[in-house]
Amino acid sequence: MEALWRALSRLRLADRELADVLGEITRLADEHVPGAESTSITLLRGDTAVTAAHHGDMALAADEIQYERGYGPCMDAGRGGVVLRIDDMTTEQRWPDYAARVVGVGVRSSLSTPLPYQGSSIGALNTYSTRPAAFVSDASAEAAREVAEAVAIAVANADAHAQLGEQAHNMQRAMESRAVIEQAKGVLMAQRRVDAEAAFDLLREASQRYNRKLRDIAAGIVASTHQPPAG
Template sequence: MSPTPRRSPEPFDVRAAFAELGRLSFADTSMDAMLLRIAELAKRVTPGVVEASVTLVSRHKATSAAFTGPLSVQLDESQYSRGEGPCLEAAVGQEIQEITDAREETRWPGHARECVARGSLSSMSVPLPVKESVHGALNLYATEAHAFGDQAKAVATEFASYAAIAVQNRQLYDSTRELAEHLDTAMRTRAVIEQAKGILMSQRRCDAAEAFNLLAAASQRSNRKLRDIAQAIVDGVDGTPRDRPGP
């Protein structure tokens, strides 16, 4: 039997956990770091928990994105290898799944035996909505049977809901930053192309459309990006199109 993890010795108010999640800086905190903090806080705020983890399921593949210790990841892996278990049911089915006493559990007998062998007699997996293509669950493990009463379930459910909002906000931040970077790149690319067109219009005494056609033709001939051709012209490098396109 594996060594029994100890419970967090100091109770931690769930409101304080909410406040801590709210203070996390998206600019300084990666998604992995946020998920780990969610697991750590869940362990502290939920009565009876000795270890916690976060399961993510994407394209029918499950992984423990964060965990507080070896027991949680070992019991997660017990379910992944069997293709069944409370954390998978909670993630995909979006309903709380609980093992009240692993010694009497009949829904997932193989996993239940693993729980008993490792000293975890009860567990609770709470859905953690992430996004449409990824399902998540917050997994809470305890050493005692019937460890999760009504208070623990209420705390875990409320915490998971708040944690899901934090995760979704993090994803929104990432998407917005990525969009901003794409827009910035597009604007800089357009500016360079416009500069190159202006140079060609001056050198070749042509209009804007013909200048763009010259750039496009040079890009095709050299198998280089149009932006690189334009940048070479602006920088004075030998990338100037030499031939006008045919009719």
């Protein structure tokens, strides 16, 4: 576990694409979760599940078999926020049709650990093995839990950056709108010889009359002052 903690502590989140971070985490899980031979991360958005990263084709194939059906250990772990372990696919009774198919891609046992996020779960870390009972030790469960928490932190970090980016974009748009409205007010003040408040009232009345956004009305007025004279 100490080696896993050190590896996760060195994980760089800033200025990286989420897919790259999650790809590195699946590799670390494959190396440090006892029993793991192939690993993936399932993210859930509403009813949609997607493999955000995987290490080894076996994990991806096993995930896809579940997505086709809309249920399975990794999806149910993510939805329910519970750890789900299968010790032997050949005798598994909870998901018998899934288990029968996944043996065909080499999986004999698996461990699905939910990804904790703001009091709920956003998916699961999935570890697979070609050997039965590969994840029965407490060490496997503890290591998978540590990795799952690292995934949740990475996703939270990416969400925060996305929200900040959207907020910055919205603020820029608001500033641009404010600027063009002020320009339009200046044009109306000069043309109609009114004060700033009256000029804004003219813009607002035009916006209501023509059912157009105030910014669009203002932009049209500003643009008209830049058109060359006819003739």
